[in-house]
Amino acid sequence: KGKVALITGASSGIGAATALKLAAAGVKVGLAARRVDRLEALKAEIVEQGGDALVIEMDVVDPASVEAGVAKLVGAYGSIDILFNNAGLMPLSDIDQLKTGEWHRMVDVNVKGLLNTTAAVLPQMIKQHAGHIFNTSSIAGRKVFKGLSVYCATKHAVTAFSDGLRMEVGQKHNIRVTCIQPGAVATELYDQITDPGYRQQMDDLAKQMTFLQGADVADTILFALEAPAHVNVAELFVLPINQGW
Numbered sequence: 001k002g003k004v005a006l007i008t009g010a011s012s013g014i015g016a017a018t019a020l021k022l023a024a025a026g027v028k029v030g031l032a033a034r035r036v037d038r039l040e041a042l043k044a045e046i047v048e049q050g051g052d053a054l055v056i057e058m059d060v061v062d063p064a065s066v067e068a069g070v071a072k073l074v075g076a077y078g079s080i081d082i083l084f085n086n087a088g089l090m091p092l093s094d095i096d097q098l099k100t101g102e103w104h105r106m107v108d109v110n111v112k113g114l115l116n117t118t119a120a121v122l123p124q125m126i127k128q129h130a131g132h133i134f135n136t137s138s139i140a141g142r143k144v145f146k147g148l149s150v151y152c153a154t155k156h157a158v159t160a161f162s163d164g165l166r167m168e169v170g171q172k173h174n175i176r177v178t179c180i181q182p183g184a185v186a187t188e189l190y191d192q193i194t195d196p197g198y199r200q201q202m203d204d205l206a207k208q209m210t211f212l213q214g215a216d217v218a219d220t221i222l223f224a225l226e227a228p229a230h231v232n233v234a235e236l237f238v239l240p241i242n243q244g245w
């Protein structure tokens with residue numbers, strides 16, 4: 001309660017659901033993404049429910065945009081206690097289709113974007129000698145799926161970076177690091193899949209299994225946040241009951 005969070009990718013899916021849950025728990029939430037109209041609507045919902053939120057137009061790929069957003073949040077609320085590195089993309093294609101534009105976009109957002117926000121927020125958390133960073137990796141950060149090779153590579157990078165970050169800032173700066181590895185979650189992430197074969201495959205998958213909701217992932221984040229200060233929930237690996245592993 002009274003803590004301040006920066007959530008990237010807050011305009012839809014897991015990010016928006018987490019913003020709602022954190023705000024309901026008394027956290028002041030910085031809502032960061034590119035689609036400001038979505039963020040304004042989410043802010044209105046949060047305020048309606050008695051919460052506090054700040055809209056931050058941010059492209060995580062652009063370090064200047066990230067730094068300005070972080071400064072705006074610290075200016076408004078005076079601290080950043082929680083960073084949720086959640087923005088991400090998942091177009092699917094086979095490697096031999098050479099959709100290099102999509103590959104680069106995934107590396108830019110899923111990896112470099114996460115590094116940009118971490119770099120911008122860390123000095124504030126180090127100054128506070130406290131903080132909690134959540135990084136959204138994936139089940140795709142633990143194994144590799146066909147059609148998702150580059151996405152999996154970016155999420156393996158997120159898992160690896162989370163492990164290193166925990167090692168380096170945990171004891172030294174009293175910052176907790178939680179790596180989130182969800183299975184299938186019903187969000188707009190799947191809307192970006194343009195390849196007709198993979199589109200069909202995803203639609204079939206949705207018929208076979210009950211996808212998680214963004215709110216289910218948000219609940220696990222609250223669990224990690226509410227753990228006693230000496231406890232670092234290092235990983236949250238959460239799957240639909242009928243998604244095999």
Ligand code: NJP
Pocket residue numbers: 008009010011012013014015032033034035036038058059060061086087088089090109113136137138139140181182183184185186187188189190214
């Ligand atoms: O997807 P979606 P999710 N700068 O599409 C934002 C991972 N994950 O909630 O900028 C800033 O609803 C975009 O905002 P906007 C996944 O890899 C998911 O499922 O306005 N923000 C939007 O808010 C990702 O890391 C599943 O377009 C940027 C958000 O990202 C995270 O969960 C499974 C941006 C995407 O929201 C959230 O994805 C899994 C930029 N340049 C991991 N580019 C799953 N859904 O099944 C995009 O294991 N965004």
